[in-house]
Amino acid sequence: MMKNTVNSMATGVGEDLENEQACRLYLAACFCEDKGDGKLIKEALNRIAKARGITDLAKATGMSRAGLYRALSDEGDPKLTTMLKIMKALHLTR
Secondary structure, X not given: OOOOEOOOOOOXXXXXXXXXXXXXXXXXXXXXXXXXXXXXXXXXHHHHHHHHOHHHHHHHHOOOHHHHHHHHOOOOOOOXXXXXXXXXXXXXXX
């Protein structure tokens, strides 16, 4: 089972993923450490989404639960607009 905590720089802010500020710091670290393929950012959004609740996120984004799982999966390749919609719904943007 995946823990809802982060424990090393990009996967390590050491905070609870249900805390908005901790999630912002975690996501910022992932943006800095991502290799340019977006995988680290997508993984961070996936972890945060699961910690906060996929059902609530689906309602907030207007996406289906299946669509969210698919977009944020290892095989998923979400559009930038989808990732932004998810970040906005998770209150990770200002």
